Amino acid sequence: MLAKLCRGRERPDCRTYPRHTRWHAERQALLSRHDIVFVGLRPPLATLTQREKIRGNRPAGSAARDAAHVHDGLLYDLEFDGSTPVTDMAQTLLTHLQTPRPRSCFFAG
Template sequence: MAPRRGLVIFLSGTSSSGKSSIAAELLHVLDEPYFHMSADAFHAMRTRKKFPPDRLDEILHRTWQGFHRAIAGMAGAGNNVVVDHVLSADWRLADCLAVLDPRDVVFVGVRCPLAELERRERERGDRPSGLAARQWKQVHAHGVYDIECDTSRSDPLECAHLIRDFLPGRPAPTAFERLRARD
């Protein structure tokens, strides 16, 4: 059997922007099998043991790097993946650009106005107050996506349909190819 490369639908947005809800809907509307790989789920696999604050950044950095390589491993083995991720540090996007095959990534900007993000954050109650606001500028700073959706205007199912309908005619070079060439 000829090796196949998996497609990565990479949802990028702040906390509370709706990435996980869109990912759940994508699993229902896409014809091929996909795996949802969430940064939150990946972090939830780590022990709950408390670590000294001076070690926390190192531990989190390695966790994110492992997450990126797990995505690349799944796609490299021919699996389709829906990723939901918060690119709130420059090095995270750079690392993803380095380890993922840019031809196989559909980079989706998941946007939402800050006031709505803050409202959702308060309603959820499971995120630190102001988290989305702290991530707001950095997450979309690179400015390049294959497709974008605004979750204040479209519900998760509508966003999932928009993404699904985009896939057959996705352009080349991809956003990841353009970002890699730029950086």
């Protein structure tokens, strides 16, 4: 869902939207009727740096700069570091969805 909301916007706005109060408030209103899970993915810096090199369309060092602050101030319902197999992450998410839980922290603040 987030990818869909970010489509057509500048990439930095998508990555840092909770710091943009109006944008976050608009998304809270838009999604208020939905049961959402806000998931954070924090791959190791080595993985991000490798992807940066492979892509070839980012300035050298931008992965490290972004990794240092991109999650600042964010609260997630679930977090993954990317080292877990995708099927295990999916199972964790499905289990999370099947258990009683408070409203997503996306709506906090």
